[in-house]
Amino acid sequence: MTLASERDEPRLSVGEVAKRADVAVSTLHFYETKGLIRSWRNAGNQRRYKKDVLRRIAVIKAGQKMGISLIEIKETLSTLPESRTPNKDDWARMSRFWQAQLDEKIAYMMRVREMVDGCIGCGCLSMKSCPMYNPEDIVAKEANGAVWLDHPEQAKVAKNCYDSQN
Amino acid sequence: MTLASERDEPRLSVGEVAKRADVAVSTLHFYETKGLIRSWRNAGNQRRYKKDVLRRIAVIKAGQKMGISLIEIKETLSTLPESRTPNKDDWARMSRFWQAQLDEKIAYMMRVREMVDGCIGCGCLSMKSCPMYNPEDIVAKEANGAVWLDHPEQAKVAKNCYDSQN
DNA sequence: CTAAAACCTCAACCAAGCTTTAGGTAAAGA
DNA sequence: TCTTTACCTAAAGCTTGGTTGAGGTTTTAG
Numbered sequence: 001m002t003l004a005s006e007r008d009e010p011r012l013s014v015g016e017v018a019k020r021a022d023v024a025v026s027t028l029h030f031y032e033t034k035g036l037i038r039s040w041r042n043a044g045n046q047r048r049y050k051k052d053v054l055r056r057i058a059v060i061k062a063g064q065k066m067g068i069s070l071i072e073i074k075e076t077l078s079t080l081p082e083s084r085t086p087n088k089d090d091w092a093r094m095s096r097f098w099q100a101q102l103d104e105k106i107a108y109m110m111r112v113r114e115m116v117d118g119c120i121g122c123g124c125l126s127m128k129s130c131p132m133y134n135p136e137d138i139v140a141k142e143a144n145g146a147v148w149l150d151h152p153e154q155a156k157v158a159k160n161c162y163d164s165q166n
Numbered sequence: 167m168t169l170a171s172e173r174d175e176p177r178l179s180v181g182e183v184a185k186r187a188d189v190a191v192s193t194l195h196f197y198e199t200k201g202l203i204r205s206w207r208n209a210g211n212q213r214r215y216k217k218d219v220l221r222r223i224a225v226i227k228a229g230q231k232m233g234i235s236l237i238e239i240k241e242t243l244s245t246l247p248e249s250r251t252p253n254k255d256d257w258a259r260m261s262r263f264w265q266a267q268l269d270e271k272i273a274y275m276m277r278v279r280e281m282v283d284g285c286i287g288c289g290c291l292s293m294k295s296c297p298m299y300n301p302e303d304i305v306a307k308e309a310n311g312a313v314w315l316d317h318p319e320q321a322k323v324a325k326n327c328y329d330s331q332n
Numbered sequence: 333c334t335a336a337a338a339c340c341t342c343a344a345c346c347a348a349g350c351t352t353t354a355g356g357t358a359a360a361g362a
Numbered sequence: 363t364c365t366t367t368a369c370c371t372a373a374a375g376c377t378t379g380g381t382t383g384a385g386g387t388t389t390t391a392g
Binding site for chain 3: 071
C-alpha cells in the first residue's frame, strides 16, 4: 500500500497553475525562488505542483491585499504542516491569523484618521507645533526610532492642535 | 511698494528644512526632482525655501502614512494655489481630502476583513470556489481587469463560502 | 585668513516584487 | 514526423522611494 502523500503527488504544470491562479508563470518561478511555494519535477525537468499550491497562492494574494510583505507571508505559510497536505483547519487557523493582522492595520488607519480629523479644525498639519506631525513629547525616543501613530495616545492629542506656522 | 510674494521670498536653507522636517537633505533633493517641493537659489547656487515647504513636507509624510504614493501626493499638492502662499483654508481643504482618502482605505480594509471573516467558517480561501479569492461572477470582466474587493457586494457573498477544493 | 561645515551635481546603489529577454529543451497535436 | 506551444535557466531590467559616494564650491566660525 502506498501512502496518500505518494499516491497523489504532483499534478499541475506551471502553466495550469498560472491560469487557475491568475498569475504569470514568471511569478510562480519567482515565488519558488523565494520559498513561498514548492514544486516537483517530471522526467523532462518541468515543474509539477500539488493542488494545494493554489490555496497557498490565494493566501499570498490575500496577504498582499492586506499590505503584508512576501517575507512575512512566507513566515505565515511556514506554520503549515510539511508532512501532509494542509487541511481545512490549517487554512482556517491561517485565516484567523490574517484577520488579526487586518484588525491591527485597520486600527492604525483609524488612528491616522482621528489625527487628520483633529487637525482639520485648525487647518494645520504643521511640523513642530502639531502633534499629528511631530509628537516627540509623547513618543519620546524609543530604541529603534519608533514612529508616529504607532502610539494610540496620540490620537487624543490631535484634538488640541493649533498652528503657529504658515 | 513691493509685493508680499517678493518681500518674503526664500529663507530656509536645505539643512534647516531637513532638521525641522526631520528628513534627510537627500530626501529634499529627491522631492524636488519629483516636483513635490520647490526651491529658489541664492547667489552661491544654494537652495533657499519658503517656510510653507515645511507644511508641504508634513502633507507628504501624512500621505505616506496613509499609503498614498508620491505621485498621488504630488497631484494633491498641485491643487494648492501657486500665486500665493497657501493659507489655513487651503491646508484645511487638503486635510479633508486626505480624510476622504483614508475613509476609502479603511472601508477597503473592512471589506477584506469581512471576507476573511466569512471564509473562516469553511476554512477556505480557495481559488475558483471562494468568492473571496476569485469572484468573477460578481466582478465580471471590466475594461482594465478590475480587481477583487473593489466591489462592496463581495463582502456579502463571502458569508456563503464553501470550499470544494483542498 | 583659514579650516571646517554645509552645500552642489551626477551617478550608482538598495530593497521589494516582479517582468523581460535570450538561448535552449520538452511535450503535444495535426 | 514536424511544428507549434509550453517550459527551462540565468541574468538583466523596471518602479518606488530613497541613500550613498565622489569630486568640487560656498558659507561660516574662529
